[in-house]
Amino acid sequence: MPELIVTKNLAIPGLDTLATYREHGGYEALAHALTAYQPDELVALIKDSGLRGRGGAGFPTGMKWGFLAKNNMPRYLCCNADESEPGTFKDRMLMEKNPHQLVEGVIITSFACRVTTAFIYVRGELAKAGRQVTRAVEEAYAAGLIGKNILGSDYSLDIIVHRGAGAYICGEESALMESLEGRRGYPRLKPPFPAVVGLYGGPTVINNCETLSTIPAIIKGGAQWYASFGTEKSKGTRVFCLSGHVKKPGNYELPLGTPISTLIYDEQYGGGMLDDKKLKAIIPGGSSTFILGADKVNTPLDFESIAAVGSMLGSGGVIAINEDTCMVGAILRMTEFYRDESCGKCTPCREGTYWMTEILERLEHGHGKESDIKLLVDICDNISGKSFCPLGDASTSSITSGIKLFLEEFQYHVTHGHCMVGAGRTRPEIGAVEGASLFAGAV
Amino acid sequence: MISEQTKQRMCDLASRYPVARSAVMPALHLVQQEEGYITSEGLQAVADAVGMTVDAVESVATFYTMYQQHPQGKHVVHVCTSISCYLRNCDALVEHLEKRLGIKRGETTPDGNVTLLTAECLASCGTAPVLQVNGEFVENVTLEKADALIRDWNETARA
Numbered sequence: 246m247p248e249l250i251v252t253k254n255l256a257i258p259g260l261d262t263l264a265t266y267r268e269h270g271g272y273e274a275l276a277h278a279l280t281a282y283q284p285d286e287l288v289a290l291i292k293d294s295g296l297r298g299r300g301g302a303g304f305p306t307g308m309k310w311g312f313l314a315k316n317n318m319p320r321y322l323c324c325n326a327d328e329s330e331p332g333t334f335k336d337r338m339l340m341e342k343n344p345h346q347l348v349e350g351v352i353i354t355s356f357a358c359r360v361t362t363a364f365i366y367v368r369g370e371l372a373k374a375g376r377q378v379t380r381a382v383e384e385a386y387a388a389g390l391i392g393k394n395i396l397g398s399d400y401s402l403d404i405i406v407h408r409g410a411g412a413y414i415c416g417e418e419s420a421l422m423e424s425l426e427g428r429r430g431y432p433r434l435k436p437p438f439p440a441v442v443g444l445y446g447g448p449t450v451i452n453n454c455e456t457l458s459t460i461p462a463i464i465k466g467g468a469q470w471y472a473s474f475g476t477e478k479s480k481g482t483r484v485f486c487l488s489g490h491v492k493k494p495g496n497y498e499l500p501l502g503t504p505i506s507t508l509i510y511d512e513q514y515g516g517g518m519l520d521d522k523k524l525k526a527i528i529p530g531g532s533s534t535f536i537l538g539a540d541k542v543n544t545p546l547d548f549e550s551i552a553a554v555g556s557m558l559g560s561g562g563v564i565a566i567n568e569d570t571c572m573v574g575a576i577l578r579m580t581e582f583y584r585d586e587s588c589g590k591c592t593p594c595r596e597g598t599y600w601m602t603e604i605l606e607r608l609e610h611g612h613g614k615e616s617d618i619k620l621l622v623d624i625c626d627n628i629s630g631k632s633f634c635p636l637g638d639a640s641t642s643s644i645t646s647g648i649k650l651f652l653e654e655f656q657y658h659v660t661h662g663h664c665m666v667g668a669g670r671t672r673p674e675i676g677a678v679e680g681a682s683l684f685a686g687a688v
Numbered sequence: 689m690i691s692e693q694t695k696q697r698m699c700d701l702a703s704r705y706p707v708a709r710s711a712v713m714p715a716l717h718l719v720q721q722e723e724g725y726i727t728s729e730g731l732q733a734v735a736d737a738v739g740m741t742v743d744a745v746e747s748v749a750t751f752y753t754m755y756q757q758h759p760q761g762k763h764v765v766h767v768c769t770s771i772s773c774y775l776r777n778c779d780a781l782v783e784h785l786e787k788r789l790g791i792k793r794g795e796t797t798p799d800g801n802v803t804l805l806t807a808e809c810l811a812s813c814g815t816a817p818v819l820q821v822n823g824e825f826v827e828n829v830t831l832e833k834a835d836a837l838i839r840d841w842n843e844t845a846r847a
Contacts, residue, residue, distance in 0.1 A: 329811065331771045331772060332771060333809075333813070334812055334814055370810055373825070410755055411755075412752050426709065426710055427709035427738065428709075486814065487814065488813035489772055490775055494772075532809075562813065575775070578769070
């Protein structure tokens with residue numbers, strides 16, 4: 246099994262407590278960062294490591310830090326732990342099992358970015374993760390790891406854990422800041438980008454939970470060590486969240502560039518398709534990314550390779566779909582999500598996601614017309630690139646790619662009034678897998 | 689009734705943030721915890737604590753799905769129905785719960801014991817299908833597991 250970085254030590258009992266975390270080298274990276282580096286040197290180090298954001302867009306982390314405007318406004322760090330992308334469940338695991346690693350990453354990043362107030366925005370529905378992070382922050386305050394003059398240095402930092410309250414849109418960075426400022430989570434117009442005008446008008450860096458959880462290991466191991474994993478442009482490892490019709494769904498940390506087939510079929514990871522059915526489709530990075538056909542199963546899981554076959558690595562949520570799944574039904578379910586989660590600020594997304602769901606519903610239930618398929622593509626074209634924020638674009642990914650790949654299933658619904666495969670005729674029993682564990686293999 | 693203790697905690701929160709208004713969400717969580725849902729008294733208390741108008745607080749409270757606008761059952765059940773749970777047949781689970789509880793999704797049992805709701809992806813796709821009872825996860829839910837949960841809820845109702 247390849248070396249684990251972010252999920253290392255995850256199996257150790259009590260790792261979520263400060264004492265055990267420190268027994269295994271916790272907060273050594275922080276001490277090292279505070280004594281051996283100037284903030285700008287840390288930014289350079291993370292740039293050299295090649296670390297890219299693990300939230301979805303894959304933007305180089307060090308470069309993001311370097312973009313912070315130099316002015317007299319207070320700077321802020323927001324940790325985006327509002328994990329809500331369908332198919333993604335890594336940040337929840339990292340917060341529940343190793344919250345101190347995240348807190349250490351937040352402190353080091355705040356020091357590197359000259360931030361004195363940091364926020365950890367935890368998704369509201371993840372109550373346990375919220376409790377774990379809150380407790381870790383309290384423990385760290387009591388031990389002098391947060392607060393005034395951290396570890397005897399002249400650096401001081403305040404960390405506030407903020408619980409969300411149920412809104413996917415708050416994972417979008419500008420909506421997250423609106424939410425933190427005590428308003429409805431509506432996205433802001435960009436530019437200005439958060440690095441220039443962000444939270445409370447100050448320069449703000451916003452990083453994903455997994456990204457920040459990776460920072461301590463990079464400080465300890467060095468930029469070259471981290472960059473030795475992965476591919477030339479996608480460096481390091483990543484926690485892939487494998488779900489859907491596989492024998493062993495779960496979180497698996499793998500070097501970037503590992504083929505999808507390894508994740509799905511290798512005995513150490515997914516262990517193959519459930520009931521040895523045929524793979525039909527893959528969603529490589531959460532439901533906001535374009536669906537890939539089974540012929541793309543050997544594609545390496547890195548930003549460039551997945552983009553080259555027409556999708557995105559996104560949030561790392563890999564969903565495997567078997568041959569018995571009606572794609573019209575599956576796409577309808579994904580579209581309902583965006584209808585429910587559209588914040589309502591802009592018309593293309595608010596109205597478009599509603600209409601797309603209506604049309605998919607009538608196709609699914611056998612009341613659709615041939616022209617509905619064209620109409621769907623047309624609506625997608627009127628949302629994508631024309632909505633206020635990326636949520637609108639995301640809502641169209643599964644529809645456009647699904648119609649391209651599985652047109653005959655849409656047409657079959659029009660001509661026959663029911664599914665071409667699976668649902669409607671056979672329904673799998675729920676809980677078909679015994680003992681499949683969320684953390685299997687990741688630890 | 690919003691207790692003096694909760695009012696104090698809300699004021700503490702308001703001074704914890706760089707701007708008092710930022711405490712509106714945690715304050716709403718507090719009043720909901722105390723009263724079970726967002727009442728007009730709760731809105732007023734939050735508005736007083738964080739220095740916003742009641743309308744502004746209500747605008748926040750109605751945006752986020754976790755703030756309930758109506759009284760909820762003793763056990764609030766959220767069944768995830770997003771794609772990964774869908775592929776593991778969460779729909780059969782929801783139907784089973786509806787049948788056993790004698791209510792539709794979105795409803796509360798007449799005795800006020802159970803509220804059945806569906807939820808968007810709960811970040812537990814590796815253990816699908818999943819549900820939450822009062823915010824705590826139950827993973828890899830089978831129909832048998834669901835029946836056992838219903839038995840537990842019924843017992844606490846009688847107790």
